[in-house]
Amino acid sequence: MPELDGLGKMLLVAGGLLMLAGIVVLLLAKGHAESGPLSEWFGWVGKLPGDISIKREGVSFYFPLTTSIVISVVLSLLIYLFSKR
DSSP states (O other), rough: OHHHHHHHHHHHHHHHHHHHHHHHHHHHHHHTTTOOTTTSTTTTTOTTTTTTEEETEEEEEEEEEHHHHHHHHHHHHHHHHHHOO
């Protein structure tokens, strides 16, 4: 099945990218602390204008809308640039 060969390679690349994204998220979670390794570079993540944060008594809701859009655009550009042959 030669047509599935490309699919397998694409899934391996996607898995690798997801693994890297997971590592970045873990580092960013530690980076929100004052002494985190990435707090200087990625301190803006989740704090952009347009990110929704609602805190009420006993309930808090947070949706990083603008951060999600920025990350989506950057990843889309990277995928577009690397998919060109």
